[in-house]
Amino acid sequence: MRLWELMARFNSFKRTNVILQHLRMSNHTDAAGEVLLERKGCAGVITLNRPKFLNALNLSMVRQIYPQLKKWEQDPETFLIIIKGVGGKAFCAGGDIRAVSEAAKANQKLSQEFFREEYMLNNAIDSCQKPYVALIHGITMGGGVGLSVHGHFRVATEKSLFAMPETAIGLFPDVGGGYFLPRLQGKLGYFLAFTGFRLKGRDVYTAGIATHFVDSEKLSMLEADLLALKSPSKENIADVLDTYHTKSKIDQNKPFILEEHLDKINSWFSANSVEQIIEILQQDGSSFALEQLKAINKMSPTSLKITLRQLMEGSSKTLQEVLTMEYRLSQACMGGHDFHEGVRAVLIDKDQSPKWKPAELKEVTDEDLNNYFKSLGSNDLKF
Template sequence: MAKLWANLASVLGKVAPTIPFMARRSCSSTRQIIMKAEGGKYAITLNRPDVLNALTLQMINELFLLLKRINEDRTTKLVILKGAGQRAFCAGGDLKALAEASRKEAKLTEVLFRDEYRLNHLIGTLRVPFVALIDGIVMGGGVGLSVHSLFRVATRRTTFAMPETAIGFFPDVGGSYFLPRLAGRLGTFLGLTGTRLTGRDVYDAGIATHFVNAEEMGQLEEDLMKNEEVNDATSIRNVLERYHAKGCNQPHDFVLSPHLKRIDVAFSADRMEEVLRRLRDDRSNWATDCIAQLERMSPTSLKVTLKEMKLGSALSFEECFKMEYRLSQRIVRRHDFYEGVRSVLIDKDGNPSWSPRTLAQVNDESLNDYFSPLPPEKELQFD
């Protein structure tokens, strides 16, 4: 468990020192978004490699306007999104700045989550084929930029996680839509525990659509961009399948395969208390480790996340984002979010003091309040 928290702090700590979301509206000396266009094809790069291509509000708004314009152009054939460097596709956003901002002015968090979720929704509803090259770390906001795209390409360097319950938050950016739609209860397990997946396991889990040799990513991008015959979803898929066949030419066992039945049994429960009871009844070493992992998380976040997964499984893509927006506006102003950020990113002691401290203290009434409608003028709207 100490290793889990150290790893989480290591990754998120690279993001934390970045300039706050809300401060990045003016032009910077370094372009945060780079675009290359060739004959109706667009390659877009998140260009902040020193901070794992962490998102700023400026980047979110720039991407939204850019993708909207590209999508409306009837000559567009393809969009590729990637991260600069080999360490990360995108590790999310500046959580320390977000926690700070939410204490000062509610309007700031309204704007941030509204704009980010609208971008995520746009990516998932694009008319044009969208290829996310998720080479390196992809967490939090980076997941929202990639997992809803038509094609998601992983490599051995890919590291995926939704670690939000460890910081008193919940899996957002469309997590309520894509996680419940993974096989069995795998998505619920990933959302509650924050378990990391790496390399080919990201493909085996259904998060990536293809797995490619990392050394061939440059050539893959060139083939997609320069080959004139690659001009629609079918021809793009054919190219990706060719590289995927080479990437998967060695036998591989999904890291969670031995535990999938256990995951389905335990994480199909409707209440967190029952999830833990089933894990205790399991008595395996894996279940014991899983219990220890869950017991470190925010009890409120666990209950919010489990309900979010259950509701999200029956909601539309758009409805999931509207639900998440309601959750975001409430949870960022609660004690556990500040405490989680403090524990993981500021003091890095891995010893959060959650409130409420136990699952039993998170009653149904308080849980339901997180999901209740906002005033009509505050609800998330799409164009």
């Protein structure tokens, strides 16, 4: 056998080996690759890395982020934590609820563990002793809101898209929605929770969901400037963010999309029952009111009633108390009909026509509602 043949064979063997090794690696690092955790400059950087799935959050990602967040919080060399998403389309489009629904139907533990550990992470972000900066560029919904809204700083761009669309899938605005939504101006949070209304770009900042607004093309420069800080304080970090915010000119003078409707929103959602809210919207009869009515009428009646009570109770609770309440609600929803039907209609069959049970608001009794809010005893979420 000639030397070059030997060489060719050897190279092909080497190549095969490299490929096999890579395959083994990718099997192994698949879960690890879904979220990247790196120390850069003065910061710990969390990168959500599932661009194909719009960086949707799953349990293995939660299980990687939580201990690392706790480590960085204790590390004297880490001065801030940055969280961002890959791919430009989404920061994080929500939790991986399809997997959760499938697990709940198969009686697997994932539906208990996912919500429990996700809410523990939401709380850890809220109580984090290090400044936490979320770059909420692109779609930020549900679970993605939970990863950002409880931190010190949230930076929106003109491509940000915020929504809490859970009532459309037989769920409720969780991840601490019962805490932050009723604390937005007036009854804006109630409106967003009921209708799943989408806020875009600078409106995410004006609504109070983001703390800063930056042009998307400046985002990587902003990040580099944050990483280059030497032992920064929270004030130093705020100064950098403020500088970028002040220089941003995109939609600077554009009025808030809901500006002209805020007074009406405040009066509609001051009603004490979902039935009253609907009646008031019907009586109003304006095109904006009827548009919202149309959206609300598509939602799960059970979800609407749960959500109103969740926000009313949450308005005077601490975040931990809210998350404990929401964990009870999440588990009741897993055992009910509407969540699985919502996932089927929106994510699996995509026919967008869920058959809710009960189908009418009046069929959702106070007793049904009380059962959703009942303590889980030793299974309650504890911090």
